[in-house]
Amino acid sequence: MRTGSGRGAARGRAAGRTGQAEPERRAAEATIAGRWLVLGKDGRLTAYARTRAGLLRWTETRPGGPRWTGPDFFPVPDLTHVSVAQGADTYVHFLGRREVRTGDGPPAVDIVHAIQYQTGRPVTEWRSLGNPHKDREKAARFGAPVGVVGATGRVHVFVRNAGRGLMLRREAPSGKWEPWADLKGSGVEDGPAAVAHASGRIEVLAGCDESALWWRQEEADGDFRQEPGIPVRVAPGTAAVLETAPDRGTYYWTDRDGGQLVAHRPGEWVIPLGGTPSGDPVAVLRAVIDGYDCTVLAHRDADGHVMLAACGTENEQAGLWWSPTGERCLGAPALALDGHGRIVLALVGPDGALRVARQSAGTGLALDPAVGV
Numbered sequence: 176m177r178t179g180s181g182r183g184a185a186r187g188r189a190a191g192r193t194g195q196a197e198p199e200r201r202a203a204e205a206t207i208a209g210r211w212l213v214l215g216k217d218g219r220l221t222a223y224a225r226t227r228a229g230l231l232r233w234t235e236t237r238p239g240g241p242r243w244t245g246p247d248f249f250p251v252p253d254l255t256h257v258s259v260a261q262g263a264d265t266y267v268h269f270l271g272r273r274e275v276r277t278g279d280g281p282p283a284v285d286i287v288h289a290i291q292y293q294t295g296r297p298v299t300e301w302r303s304l305g306n307p308h309k310d311r312e313k314a315a316r317f318g319a320p321v322g323v324v325g326a327t328g329r330v331h332v333f334v335r336n337a338g339r340g341l342m343l344r345r346e347a348p349s350g351k352w353e354p355w356a357d358l359k360g361s362g363v364e365d366g367p368a369a370v371a372h373a374s375g376r377i378e379v380l381a382g383c384d385e386s387a388l389w390w391r392q393e394e395a396d397g398d399f400r401q402e403p404g405i406p407v408r409v410a411p412g413t414a415a416v417l418e419t420a421p422d423r424g425t426y427y428w429t430d431r432d433g434g435q436l437v438a439h440r441p442g443e444w445v446i447p448l449g450g451t452p453s454g455d456p457v458a459v460l461r462a463v464i465d466g467y468d469c470t471v472l473a474h475r476d477a478d479g480h481v482m483l484a485a486c487g488t489e490n491e492q493a494g495l496w497w498s499p500t501g502e503r504c505l506g507a508p509a510l511a512l513d514g515h516g517r518i519v520l521a522l523v524g525p526d527g528a529l530r531v532a533r534q535s536a537g538t539g540l541a542l543d544p545a546v547g548v
Contacts, residue, residue: 204527249298272318286344287301317337329345364383368426389402504530519531531546
């Protein structure tokens with residue numbers, strides 16, 4: 176492949192085993208939401224995906240690869256959605272929407288949380304964060320969680336509620352969980368995009384029926400303030416965000432009307448990026464290429480092919496060109512820097528196996544051929 180261009184959470188008992196997955200559970204059925212390719216404190220990459228029965232994990236054997244172990248399998252019953260978030264301490268947080276059916280009537284729904292503290296180590300037990308709705312009918316309509324970790328290690332969980340407003344639950348400075356807070360809003364879709372800036376300040380954007388709603392903190396660990404809505408139409412579940420300047424995020428999503436990717440920094444114009452995305456979020460990464468601060472993007476197109484592009488950071492208006500990688504995938508691809516600072520593209524192939532392509536030597540953005548793990 177060559178293309179040119181929790182803090183405070185108690186350490187629970189391990190959930191599931193860390194040996195090889197059983198044969199029938201080796202194949203991933205879907206990727207998980209969020210940045211599912213992460214770099215640990217020891218310089219090794221870890222990738223995550225899921226089956227209907229639980230979580231799969233692949234781990235580099237040493238920084239920079241090329242060998243990996245896995246997939247390790249962690250059984251997690253009754254989850255309809257899983258997302259991942261990583262803090263500056265490199266702890267990996269998993270957030271799931273659990274739906275348990277017990278006879279007639281709507282299912283019992285709650286949000287659950289687990290942590291992986293170190294690369295290759297077990298995942299803690301999944302602990303319930305509850306559901307703010309006491310009425311079971313409303314509770315069953317509670318959405319899928321998205322998480323972000325602040326600079327001080329506090330986990331923030333955002334979920335669409337039954338009335339289609341946005342709810343927040345976060346860790347207190349003591350490490351205990353604060354009650355659910357209603358951030359208001361209306362018409363919110365699942366899949367908000369949240370970012371923790373290097374300053375510690377967090378912001379979140381949620382697509383709605385006819386616009387996008389935007390909340391942000393005025394200071395790290397502070398309260399969230401809803402900003403004026405943005406008159407754009409975000410295709411549900413396609414929003415992503417990247418810090419592209421101090422305390423400023425660039426949001427990317429698929430335009431609901433035109434079907435193409437766009438970039439936007441609140442207060443500026445929407446910038447068309449082209450492409451024919453499949454309905455998943457685009458993967459975004461800042462990296463230095465040939466001495467320049469660049470943004471690398473990867474998405475799955477409508478035919479399942481992985482497309483790659485790069486541009487100068489905050490210079491999307493100069494244009495970018497999508498190049499095919501020759502790979503097909505399930506769900507969204509992922510991007511990360513490895514322990515040697517090289518760009519890595521990861522994807523789950525149609526066979527459910529992990530495939531990885533790493534930046535090659537030379538100028539420009541060029542990746543070696545993807546290899547199966």
